[in-house]
Amino acid sequence: MTTAVEPSFTLKVPHGEDRERRVCDTCxxxxxxxxxxxxxxxxxxxxxxxxxxxxxxxxxxxxxxxCRRAIQPRRGxxxxxxxxxxxxxxxxxxxxxxxxxxAEAELELDALLALYDVSGRSxxxxxxxxxxxxxxxDAGVESLEVALFGWxxxxxxxxxxxxxxxxxxDFVESREQAVFAPFRNPPTHDWRLPAGL
Amino acid sequence: MTTAVEPSFTLKVPHGEDRERRVCDTCxxxxxxxxxxxxxxxxxxxxxxxxxxxxxxxxxxxxxxxCRRAIQPRRGxxxxxxxxxxxxxxxxxxxxxxxxxxAEAELELDALLALYDVSGRSxxxxxxxxxxxxxxxDAGVESLEVALFGWxxxxxxxxxxxxxxxxxxDFVESREQAVFAPFRNPPTHDWRLPAGL
Numbered sequence: 459m460t461t462a463v464e465p466s467f468t469l470k471v472p473h474g475e476d477r478e479r480r481v482c483d484t485c486x487x488x489x490x491x492x493x494x495x496x497x498x499x500x501x502x503x504x505x506x507x508x509x510x511x512x513x514x515x516x517x518x519x520x521x522x523x524x525c526r527r528a529i530q531p532r533r534g535x536x537x538x539x540x541x542x543x544x545x546x547x548x549x550x551x552x553x554x555x556x557x558x559x560x561a562e563a564e565l566e567l568d569a570l571l572a573l574y575d576v577s578g579r580s581x582x583x584x585x586x587x588x589x590x591x592x593x594x595x596d597a598g599v600e601s602l603e604v605a606l607f608g609w610x611x612x613x614x615x616x617x618x619x620x621x622x623x624x625x626x627x628d629f630v631e632s633r634e635q636a637v638f639a640p641f642r643n644p645p646t647h648d649w650r651l652p653a654g655l
Numbered sequence: 656m657t658t659a660v661e662p663s664f665t666l667k668v669p670h671g672e673d674r675e676r677r678v679c680d681t682c683x684x685x686x687x688x689x690x691x692x693x694x695x696x697x698x699x700x701x702x703x704x705x706x707x708x709x710x711x712x713x714x715x716x717x718x719x720x721x722c723r724r725a726i727q728p729r730r731g732x733x734x735x736x737x738x739x740x741x742x743x744x745x746x747x748x749x750x751x752x753x754x755x756x757x758a759e760a761e762l763e764l765d766a767l768l769a770l771y772d773v774s775g776r777s778x779x780x781x782x783x784x785x786x787x788x789x790x791x792x793d794a795g796v797e798s799l800e801v802a803l804f805g806w807x808x809x810x811x812x813x814x815x816x817x818x819x820x821x822x823x824x825d826f827v828e829s830r831e832q833a834v835f836a837p838f839r840n841p842p843t844h845d846w847r848l849p850a851g852l
Contacts, residue, residue, distance in 0.1 A: 463681050463682040464682055464683075465679070465682045465683065465684040466682070477741070482662070482679075482682075482684070484660050484681055484682055485660040485661055485662045485663070485679075485681055486661075486662065487662040487679070487684075487686075489684075489686070491742055492689070492691045492692065492739060492740060492741065492742065493692055493740050493741070493742060493744070494689045495689065495690055495692060495779055542689060543689060543690050543779070544674070544689065544690070545688055545689065545690060545777045546774055546775075546777055547690070547774055548772040548774045549770070549772055549779060550772075551774075569836060570770060570836065570837060573746070573767060573770070573781070575745040575746055575747075577743055577744055577745045577748075578743075580742045580743055582692055582740070582746060582781075584770070584779075637835065637836045638834065638836065639766060639767065639834045639835065639836065639837075640767060640836075640837060
């Protein structure tokens with residue numbers, strides 16, 4: 459369906475508020491925009507015992523599930539199965555849905571691995587440690603390909619986002635622990651620095 | 656400013672998507688709605704040593720900062736300083752801003768206390784443990800009053816939301832620990848159960 463009127467908004471401070479919002483020029487609708495939640499999983503598989511926790515298999519036995527993005531931004535680069543949480547979902551439901559959509563994988567969620575601020579893009583990223591019970595996966599519609607990588611095979615120079623690298627390293631740092639405080643942004647990373655830093 | 660046209664939306668599945676969105680009848684604008692992030696603090700004060708962490712003062716020495724709501728929903732009931740995260744903020748910035756707005760209090764944030772799903776209201780709640788350096792606070796514009804309560808003085812029957820009670824109990828359970836995994840919803844609480852349960 460097309461309409462005769464095009465969407466058109468102006469930034470204004472609505473009555474009784476203290477900050478600018480996008481207000482529709484045609485009908486006065488206020489477009490409240492809040493930070494969005496990205497949920498994702500650091501999903502691993504091991505044939506040789508538990509991939510994490512006390513007594514876990516050696517790191518060389520652990521494979522990491524990554525997806526090569528079929529969509530912008532960062533098409534062609536590798537990422538974790540992750541995406542925007544939708545209305546009415548729990549964090550766990552949204553995380554498992556994204557893994558199904560992007561990697562056709564069924565995950566067993568474990569501890570909260572990390573809570574990252576990406577304030578420059580108004581995102582909060584909620585990352586869980588997860589287990590792939592079987593090495594069964596395939597490229598979903600938003601992925602060009604999906605694969606399991608050993609630690610030494612990870613395409614570090616072709617990762618889509620900083621936070622993919624953070625999550626991989628945070629996983630290794632906490633891998634043998636059952637209980638730990640979730641990781642936050644590395645202290646040198648203020649996301650309001652210019653892009654490219 | 657008023658406009659001749661009133662806001663009017665219809666639920667439709669936009670082209671290329673897999674779920675219904677609110678689409679403007681006049682201009683076709685798609686109102687993407689995502690879960691919202693509530694940030695809050697379990698803020699405590701103690702005159703007799705550290706209020707939490709290893710070697711903390713006894714619980715009887717710890718006072719809890721609560722605000723009585725001046726706005727709906729749950730006007731007149733007690734809550735933690737908390738509110739919706741805004742665009743471009745970090746979690747820490749938003750948490751401290753809410754404590755200033757609702758309680759005119761300056762908080763020193765500590766560990767992530769809890770990550771709660773309130774999927775029935777499409778919220779994720781991110782709660783931090785926090786210290787009030789001085790017992791200085793006042794009712795902000797969204798609060799009728801603000802006060803410090805000892806554990807035995809907390810108005811349990813007048814709390815605004817379930818999650819206020821959860822956070823208070825989760826704080827006590829983890830109080831003497833420096834490092835812990837954040838708490839999640841109690842297992843008996845599925846937020847899609849009918850209201851009142």
